[in-house]
Structures are given as C-alpha cells and as structure tokens.
Amino acid sequence: MAPLLETSLPGLRLASRGKVRDNYDLGDELLIVSTDRISAFDHVLPNGIPDKGKVLNQISIFWFGMMSELVRNHLHEHRVERFPPALRPHADLLRGRAVLVSRLRMLPVECVVRGYLSGSGYKEYRQAGSVCGLRLPAGLPESARLPEPLFTPSTKATTGHDENIPFQKVVDLVGRETAVAARDLSLAIYGRACAHAESRGIIIADTKFEFGQDGAGLVLADEVLTPDSSRFWPADAYRPGGPQRSFDKQFVRDYLESVRWDKNPPAPALPEPIVQGTRDRYLEIFRLLTGRDLD
Numbered sequence: 001m002a003p004l005l006e007t008s009l010p011g012l013r014l015a016s017r018g019k020v021r022d023n024y025d026l027g028d029e030l031l032i033v034s035t036d037r038i039s040a041f042d043h044v045l046p047n048g049i050p051d052k053g054k055v056l057n058q059i060s061i062f063w064f065g066m067m068s069e070l071v072r073n074h075l076h077e078h079r080v081e082r083f084p085p086a087l088r089p090h091a092d093l094l095r096g097r098a099v100l101v102s103r104l105r106m107l108p109v110e111c112v113v114r115g116y117l118s119g120s121g122y123k124e125y126r127q128a129g130s131v132c133g134l135r136l137p138a139g140l141p142e143s144a145r146l147p148e149p150l151f152t153p154s155t156k157a158t159t160g161h162d163e164n165i166p167f168q169k170v171v172d173l174v175g176r177e178t179a180v181a182a183r184d185l186s187l188a189i190y191g192r193a194c195a196h197a198e199s200r201g202i203i204i205a206d207t208k209f210e211f212g213q214d215g216a217g218l219v220l221a222d223e224v225l226t227p228d229s230s231r232f233w234p235a236d237a238y239r240p241g242g243p244q245r246s247f248d249k250q251f252v253r254d255y256l257e258s259v260r261w262d263k264n265p266p267a268p269a270l271p272e273p274i275v276q277g278t279r280d281r282y283l284e285i286f287r288l289l290t291g292r293d294l295d
Contacts (some may be wrong), residue, residue, distance in 0.1 A: 003036035003048030004097070009090050019044050020056065020228065026100070029076060031087065033098045038278070040252050040261075045265040049275055053097040054294055055282045058227045061099070063224040067192065070169045071185050074212065074221040076099040096295045104212025104219055109170050110156050111182050113190040115149045116205035117142060118231060118244070120164075132164040141241040143205070143233075149190055151183045154208075181218050182211050193225050200288050202247070203229035203238055232285050247285035251278050 007022045008014075015025040019039040020274060024031040034053035038045050057078070064073040077083065077100040080091045114121050114131060121131040122142050130136060132152035140146075153170050154162040170179040186209050197204050207230035210222040223229055227248035237245050243254075254273045261267070270278075286294055 001050045003050045004053060004093070005035060005037055005048050007033050007035065007093065007200070009033075009087075009093075011086060011089075017096040020053070021247050023157045026084070026086075028103060029100050030103055031083075031094075031098060032101055033094065034223075035097075036068075038249070038252060038270075040249065040256055040267075041263045042267060043263070045252075046269045047275065049278045049282065051279060051294060052282055054227055055286050056223055057097045057099060058295060059226050059289065060224045062218065063193065064220070066196065067189050067220065070188050070192065071218065071220045072216075072223075074104060074219050076102060079141040101221070102212075103213065104214055104221055106156075106210065106221065107174055107182060108156055109165070109173060109179070109182070110154045110162055111209040111211060112152045112154055112164075112206065113149050113186050113208070114152055114206040115146055115190065115194065116203070116231075116233075117144045117146060118205050121152070121206070127227070131167055131184075143238070143240045143244050145240070149187055151186055153183075156210075178213070178218065185209075185218060185220070189220070189224075197232070197289060198235065200291075201235045202285070202288055203233040203235050203244075205233055205244070207231070227282050227285050247281045247288070249278070251281055269282045279294065 009024060012024045014021045015030065019036050020035055022033045022035060034057040036048035036050055036052045038049050058199065061075065061078050064075050080095045083100065117125055117140055125131055125136060129138060131150055134150055151165065152164060154164050156162060167179065172173065189209060189285060190207060194204050207225055209220065209224065212221045213219065230248060231250065232247040233244040252270065254292045259268060283294060
C-alpha cells in the first residue's frame with residue numbers, strides 16, 4: 001500500500017500545507033486532511049508511513065470525544081457521508097483521514113505536558129538539574145516518573161525548532177487569564193488521558209496540545225495525544241534508567257540518529273523495515289487505546 005504524501009482536491013482552495021496536514025478553506029470551516037507524511041528533527045522525510053494519517057485523525061477523534069466534558073474542541077464532522085456536497089467526489093480519499101473543523105484564532109504556543117523525564121527534558125536535567133527551568137530533585141534516572149506532571153510550554157516555530165519558554169512568556173503573549181486556562185486544561189486533559197491509558201497498559205510519558213480561541217473562550221484543536229505528538233510506553237516493559245520501548249515516532253528518530261544524519265536537508269529516506277516498523281507501532285497504539293481497529 002502506497003502512502004498518501006500530498007493531496008490535490010480540484011475545486012477546493014488549499015489554505016496551507018503543514019508537515020503532515022493539508023488544510024482547505026471552506027469559508028466558515030476548514031477541511032483538515034491528515035496525510036501519511038512523517039517529519040523528524042523539523043524536516044519532512046521523503047517517504048511516508050502507510051495509514052499514518054488515518055491513525056492520527058482517528059485517534060484524535062477518539063480523544064476529542066473522551067475530553068468533551070473538560071473542554072470544547074474544534075471538530076464539526078468526521079463522517080464523509082455528512083460532508084458538504086462539494087467534498088463528495090473526494091470521499092474515497094477523505095474517508096478516515098479528514099475532518100471538518102471550526103476556524104479559530106490559534107494560540108502562538110505549544111502546550112507541552114511532561115510526566116516522565118525523557119527526550120530534551122532529560123538532556124536539560126543532566127546539564128542543569130531542571131526541565132524548562134523548573135527545578136527537580138537530584139539523582140533522577142532517565143525515564144523516571146516526575147513528582148508531578150509539568151507544564152512546559154514552547155514557541156510554535158514556523159521554521160526551525162520550537163523553543164521552550166517560561167510560563168511568564170505565555171502570559172506575556174496571550175494574557176494571564178488565557179495562559180492559566182491553557183495550563184490548567186492541558187494538565188487536566190493529560191491526567192484524564194493517563195488514567196485511561198494506564199487501564200490499557202500504556203504510559204503517556206509526555207504530550208503537547210494546541211488551543212485556539214473563539215468568542216466563547218479556549219477550544220482544543222489540531223491533533224490530540226497521537227503517536228506524532230506524544231510518547232507512549234508499554235507499562236509492562238517500563239524500566240527507569242534508560243530509553244524505553246515505545247509506540248510512537250521515537251522509533252524513526254532513533255533510526256535517524258543511528259545513521260548519523262546531520263539533521264540538515266536533504267533528509268534521508270527511511271528503509272522499508274523502518275517504514276513497516278513505524279506503521280506497526282502506530283496501528284498497535286491505536287488498537288490498544290481505542291479498543292478497535294482502524295477504519
């Protein structure tokens with residue numbers, strides 16, 4: 001099965017093309033199509049992962065439903081049979097990987113929550129004893145569970161790397177009331193997601209959320225708790241003191257590190273075993289968390 005790397009929908013206006021999603025302008029709504037592109041270290045790789053876009057789309061829909069009592073979300077419709085008539089000719093391509101959503105004023109920050117010491121957080125901790133400037137107890141091993149989840153926001157860079165920022169910077173960017181609400185909602189969503197995931201034998205080590213605003217306040221948007229935006233670890237294999245086996249994009253990052261790519265373009269193509277291994281991990285975490293197979 002060939003991955004879907006790019007969409008072109010005649011009669012529709014492409015509003016933007018991100019690292020993974022193609023967004024079409026429908027006036028009061030946006031059509032978001034999740035492709036099978038995959039990025040790592042801020043570069044889109046030349047080959048994609050079959051069905052990846054469907055996993056991202058459908059697992060986000062699952063979490064939107066679970067979190068609906070905590071926070072409003074941007075989702076209007078995900079069933080292609082209920083899409084507007086202009087989209088019907090593209091139904092086969094859109095099925096399972098597209099949603100109609102509200103247009104929002106997006107916050108200019110990524111709302112990152114960390115429950116475990118991993119990735120860039122662990123690198124900073126080894127150097128400074130902190131994560132995003134927040135002091136932690138000494139002597140924590142890699143992958144240790146943190147005393148409590150941390151809200152560690154970052155910039156939302158259009159080019160280059162996102163940069164960690166202190167909470168006060170979020171206040172400066174969006175105002176205190178909005179910053180506090182985004183922080184508190186992020187921690188609440190993470191807590192509810194962790195409780196569900198743990199019941200399915202999964203640890204959510206960290207994740208990131210995006211929020212937009214409409215006239216009534218904050219709205220959860222974009223993707224939610226996907227293997228692109230989160231670290232998922234099998235609880236039965238969890239052993240603090242080193243990297244963990246995972247059901248997420250870390251598998252791709254580890255391969256790229258192993259071939260000593262300098263993280264400058266052009267990005268290397270992924271060999272077939274890495275493509276298949278990534279697809280298997282994405283499908284498995286979808287089944288574990290949702291209890292069903294991909295549509």
